[in-house]
Amino acid sequence: MCASLQDVRFLWGNHRYSAAMTVQPPPTLDTPRLHLRLVAPEDAEATSAMMTPAVSRWLASWPMPFTVAMARERIAMARSLAATGQALSLAVTAHGDGALLGWIMLHRTRDDPRTATLGYWLGEAHHRRGTLREAAAALLPVAAAWLDVDRIEASAHPENAGSFAVMRACGMSFRREAVIHAPSRNRDELVHVYAVERDALTLPPGTARR
Incomplete structure (x- = not known):
């Protein structure tokens, strides 16, 4: 199972960050097997269908059931956050x-x-199938520059070996244990946090950006 617990949060009502820069268009990437692009409204039905209990169990903010309406809302928020560089x-x-x-x-x-x-x-x-290793390794250096951040972190349940394999493939290493809140299950959960520096x-x- 390859999934990260600490996924993008869409509860940013109190977020205070504002980017003092011109936001560039979100990157689009091609790898040997994959095409990565900004999520779009037409992804809503497939997103809802793929969010099964076996996937949701590893994710902090993707609850079950995850309806098409919820997917549409998530996509709209994702596009809004991308437009502001957040x-x-x-x-x-x-x-x-x-x-x-x-x-x-x-994020x-x-x-x-x-x-x-x-x-x-x-x-x-x-x-x-190594899909997330391929996607993450290609995206991280581009995303770090696009977001203009110095460090990228990820976390997962201690038993989620597949997710840690993805993190290590991106150059991440273990940094600490932490407890985070998982809104999808309304409880606090123990995670292992990995990180990598931008440099x-x-x-x-074989990665192309366009």
Whole structure:
């Protein structure tokens, strides 16, 4: 199972960050097998269908059931946050037919806008193929520059070995244990936090940005 618990939060009502810069268009990336682009309204039905209990259980803010209406709201908020340079939520799609496979997301932390949090998930049918390793390794150096952050963190339940494999593939290393609140289950949960510094990130061969 490859999913990160500390995914993008959409409860930013008290967020105070404002970027003193011109926001560039969200990046679009191609890797050998994948096309990464900003999530779009037409992704709502597939997003809802793929958010099954087996996926939701690893995610902090993707509850079950996750309806099409909820997906539309999540996508609208994601696009709004991208427009202001506060977060980046990309659809992970397949080359060829363009099928939606999942999401990969980064957002500035509430307390430190120089740090971004990484989250990701795939539909059950797309697990165990190295998809998230490929997507995350390509996106992180581009997203760190686009968000202008110095550090990227991610977290997962201690038993989520697949997620830690994704983090390590991106150059992340274990930093600490923490307790975070998971709104999807309305409880606090123990996680292991991994991180990587921006200057340690490099774009993998075969990645194209457009």
